[in-house]
Each structure stands twice: as structure tokens, then as C-alpha cells.
Amino acid sequence: MTPPRILVVDDEPDLEALISQKFRRRVREGELDLLFAHDGKHALEVLEENPKIDIVLSDINMPRMDGLTLLDRLSEMETDLQTVMVSAYGDMNNIRAAMNRGAFDFVTKPIEFEDLDRTIAKTLEHLELLRQLRTARDKAEQARLTLSRYFSPTVVETLSRDPEAIEAKGERRVATFLFTDLADFTQLVESSDSDLIVEILNEYLDGMTRTIFSHGGTVMKIIGDAIQVIFGAPVDDPEHAAHAVACALALDEFAQGFQKKLLDRGIALGDTRIGVNSGDAIIGNFGGKSYFDYTAYGDAVNTAARLEQANKTIGTRICTSESVAKGIDNFSGRPIGRLLLKGKTQAVTCYEPLSEALVDTDQVRDYKAAYELLEASDPKARQSFAALLAECEDDPLILFHLGRLLAGETGADIEAVG
Structure with missing residues (x-):
């Protein structure tokens, strides 16, 4: 272990000899290391050559550069060294000025070595505490930076105040789960330069x-281009369903803009598909102390993943379950149908969320009217969807339902998707 290093700054040659004599045993036994300088300028030169100095013990009245000026220069340096000033007894004006400029303590001349011993010990104790606090702060900041890769700023702040919230434990609670996936990205990877793929994926995921x-979401996992998100944990959020849907719409807007940006460069990027579901799951930090994996398990999580995949069949980009719609006052969206998802025995009533501005359009009102006919297995549903497609030929959900009707299917029950 490196011994504490003290730089003594004084223009009196006798003082160097006295201090060397006083501390010779401790220096010989490796308990202390002493360096000397004759004035402020010389001290700065010694510090430049020996940056790891713990205490500067400096006289105030010296030629070329006095102790107060040296103190000002030391305060400009990025170092945690502490300064103890030496002044004549009764020179309170200079002592007060030194303390105001950041000196930790002072001793008076003629120096009483017992007092100097106590002052050095106290200064080293303060310095050690200061370094421990700085280490703790750095670790806390590193932990905050790590958390910020997974959690929203609000969640990070909460977890910073309550570290026990991320201990290795789980709890059953209701939350909303959001899954995303980028269509056809594997084909793009196989046909493109690696540097381009890294650039695209990094910008997209960022x-x-x-x-x-x-929107207050917590990233559970990023697997390739797919993202798994939770709303309502680890911090309680009564509006988790609403925040998840608002996030889904914002993600869709970003993804569509990013897709167009790449298309302008001649790069074809697939749609981002999003599934959202609310429900009961076991949520917590799994993996113990050596591995951090904040995630969720349960049917509600699996359903969100299935809904993301269902978009591929029905043509939408966002698919939410009825449990999500029921968790939002005045939910804005249009019904998709009752989807029988793979691996499930009961159908899930699903919706395509829309912005409030789109819900009041003639297109959505006409769709809802046609859907009511579809749900009632009314033969007029086929004509209504055909008329809608003539007006909205780029609407994949209208095309999906019309295709079902033309194939002889009726009703709003959609078999085996996702």
C-alpha cells in the first residue's frame, strides 16, 4: 500500500531539516513519504512531477509565490489533495483568507510537532472519508448509468432511492406488456454490408x-431487432395501459419515419410490428446477484408476443388486446376481431389503436359500421368492405376482412394467427 505523501512548502531551510528529523522513523518504515519545495512556484513543479500527493503543508509568506496564491492554483487542479497552511501566531487575517480559499486546516509558527501530528492525522482521515464518498458516488453513478439502459429516467430515479426494489425476487402483479419486431430484417442482414447493418440497427434501437x-416503459430484453417492454413495473403506474398504447403509437410513428428515411437512401426496411397486452404476470429480477435480468413470466406476456406476430396475418402494425382497451378511458381504436392465437384455447378480442384525430374520420366510422355487419354475420358486410376498399385501397385491415368474406368466411372469429 502506498504511504501518504506530504509536500512541505516553506522557504526556511531549517524547517525541512526539522520535519525530516521529526518524521524520519515513519518515513523509514514506509508509513509516510515527504517531499519539499521552497516556494509556491517550486511546489507546482514538484506537483507536476509527483501528482499523487495527499497533503500540501504550506507556509503563507514566501518569495516568488506566496501560500495564498499557491492555494488558488491548487483549487484549479483536478485533485483531491488537502492543504494545511502554516502561519505566524496571531496572523488571523491570512489564516482566515486561507480557510476561505479552501484550506482544510492550519498550524501556527513556531510549529508544535504534537499539534502537527494531530493535524496531519485529522487531514488524512478527512481525505480517506472524502475518497470513500467519491468512490460510493462513482459506483452509484455507474449503477444509474446501467439502470438507464433498461429503465426510463423516472424509474431509474425511483430505483436509485430504493435499491431493494431490484433485489433478486419476483411478485405477481398486473402490468401491460409491449413486444416489437422488425419485419424482414434477417433478409436485409444477409444481403447488406456489416457496417451498414450496425449503423441501421444502432440508430433504430436508439x-x-x-x-x-x-413513455415510462422498462426494456426487459432486446433480442436482435426485437424489443420486449413492460409498463407498470418495477414502479407502480395506474395508467400503464394508456402509457403503453401511447408508446405504441409513438413507436409506430418513429419506425415509419425511419423506414422512409432509409428508403430515400435506397434501403428497404420492413414494418415494425407491435403487440400490446395487459394482464397478470410474475415480474422481478431473476438471475441472482451475479446476473441482472429484470423480466416477466406468464400468459399475459406470451399473449403480447402472439399479438405482435398476429399483425403479420391481419396486416396491421399495432395489435392490442381487449384487456388493454378496457384499461383506458375513452380508448381510441377500431376493432380487429376475435383472434384465436396459437397456443391458446380462447379467442382474444383485439383492436388497432388509433390517434384521437383519426378516430373521428369518416373512414374509421365507416369501418366500424362495416365491422358491426361482419360481427353479426350479415351478408351486407362483404359489400360494405368492398366499398371501403374502393375508397381506402391502402388499408390492409379492410383488405384482410374483405379477403375473408370473399373466401366464404363470416363473423369476427379469426382462426389460428400469431
């Missing part, structure tokens, strides 16, 4: 996670 965090 934009997606920023959007998630801005």
Missing part, C-alpha cells in the same frame, strides 16, 4: 428505446 423511456 430511437425505439428513447421513445419507450419517454
Whole structure:
């Protein structure tokens, strides 16, 4: 262990000899290391050559550069060294000025070595505490930076105040789960330069996670281009369903803009598909102390993943369950149907969320009217969807339902998707 290093700054040659004699045993036994300088300028030169100095013991009245000026220069340096000033007894004006400029303590001349011993010990104790606090702060900041990769700023702040919230434990609670996936990205990877793929994926994931965090979501996992998100944990959020849907719409807006940006460069990027579901799950930090994996398990989580995949069949980009719609006052969206998802025995009533501005359009009102006919197995449903497609030929959900009707299917029950 490196012994504490003290730089003594004084223009009196006798003082160097006295201090060397006083501390010779401690220096010989490796308990202390002493360096000397004759004035402030010389001290700065010694510090430049020996940056790891713990205490500067400096006289105030010296030629070339006095102790107060040296103190000012030391305060400009990025170092945690502490300064003890030496002044004539009764020179309170200079002592007060030194303390105001950041000196930790002072001793008076003629120096009483017992007092100097106590002052050095106290200064070293203070310095050690200061370094421990700085280490703790740095670790806390590193932990905060790590958390910020997974959690929104609000959640990070909460977890910083309550570290026990991320201990290795789980709890059953109701939350909303959001899954995303980028269509056809594997084909793009196989046909493109690796540097381009890294550039695209990094920019895409950065934009997606920023959007998630801005809506209070917690990233559970990123697997390739797919993202798994939770709303309502680890911090309680009564509006988790509403925040998840708002996030889904914002993610869709970002993804569509990013897709167009790449298309302008001649790069074809697939749609981002999003599934959202609310329900009961076991949520917590799994993996113990050596591995951090904040995640969720349960049917509600699996259903969100299935809904994301269902978009591929029905043509939508966002698919939410009825449990999500029921968790939001005045939910804005249009019904998709009752989807029998793979691995499930009961159908899930699903919706495509829309912005409030789109809900009041003639297109959505006409769709809802046609859907009512579909749900009632009314033969007029086929004509209504055909008329809608003539007006909205780029609407994949209208095309999906019309295709079902033309194939002889009726009703709003949709078999085996996702």
C-alpha cells in the first residue's frame, strides 16, 4: 500500500531539516513519504512531477509565490489533495483568507510537532472519508448509468432511492406488456454490408428505446431487432395501459419515419410490428446477484408476443388486446376481431389503436359500421368492405376482412394467427 505523501512548502531551510528529523522513523518504515519545495512556484513543479500527493503543508509568506496564491492554483487542479497552511501566531487575517480559499486546516509558527501530528492525522482521515464518498458516488453513478439502459429516467430515479426494489425476487402483479419486431430484417442482414447493418440497427434501437423511456416503459430484453417492454413495473403506474398504447403509437410513428428515411437512401426496411397486452404476470429480477435480468413470466406476456406476430396475418402494425382497451378511458381504436392465437384455447378480442384525430374520420366510422355487419354475420358486410376498399385501397385491415368474406368466411372469429 502506498504511504501518504506530504509536500512541505516553506522557504526556511531549517524547517525541512526539522520535519525530516521529526518524521524520519515513519518515513523509514514506509508509513509516510515527504517531499519539499521552497516556494509556491517550486511546489507546482514538484506537483507536476509527483501528482499523487495527499497533503500540501504550506507556509503563507514566501518569495516568488506566496501560500495564498499557491492555494488558488491548487483549487484549479483536478485533485483531491488537502492543504494545511502554516502561519505566524496571531496572523488571523491570512489564516482566515486561507480557510476561505479552501484550506482544510492550519498550524501556527513556531510549529508544535504534537499539534502537527494531530493535524496531519485529522487531514488524512478527512481525505480517506472524502475518497470513500467519491468512490460510493462513482459506483452509484455507474449503477444509474446501467439502470438507464433498461429503465426510463423516472424509474431509474425511483430505483436509485430504493435499491431493494431490484433485489433478486419476483411478485405477481398486473402490468401491460409491449413486444416489437422488425419485419424482414434477417433478409436485409444477409444481403447488406456489416457496417451498414450496425449503423441501421444502432440508430433504430436508439430511437425505439428513447421513445419507450419517454413513455415510462422498462426494456426487459432486446433480442436482435426485437424489443420486449413492460409498463407498470418495477414502479407502480395506474395508467400503464394508456402509457403503453401511447408508446405504441409513438413507436409506430418513429419506425415509419425511419423506414422512409432509409428508403430515400435506397434501403428497404420492413414494418415494425407491435403487440400490446395487459394482464397478470410474475415480474422481478431473476438471475441472482451475479446476473441482472429484470423480466416477466406468464400468459399475459406470451399473449403480447402472439399479438405482435398476429399483425403479420391481419396486416396491421399495432395489435392490442381487449384487456388493454378496457384499461383506458375513452380508448381510441377500431376493432380487429376475435383472434384465436396459437397456443391458446380462447379467442382474444383485439383492436388497432388509433390517434384521437383519426378516430373521428369518416373512414374509421365507416369501418366500424362495416365491422358491426361482419360481427353479426350479415351478408351486407362483404359489400360494405368492398366499398371501403374502393375508397381506402391502402388499408390492409379492410383488405384482410374483405379477403375473408370473399373466401366464404363470416363473423369476427379469426382462426389460428400469431
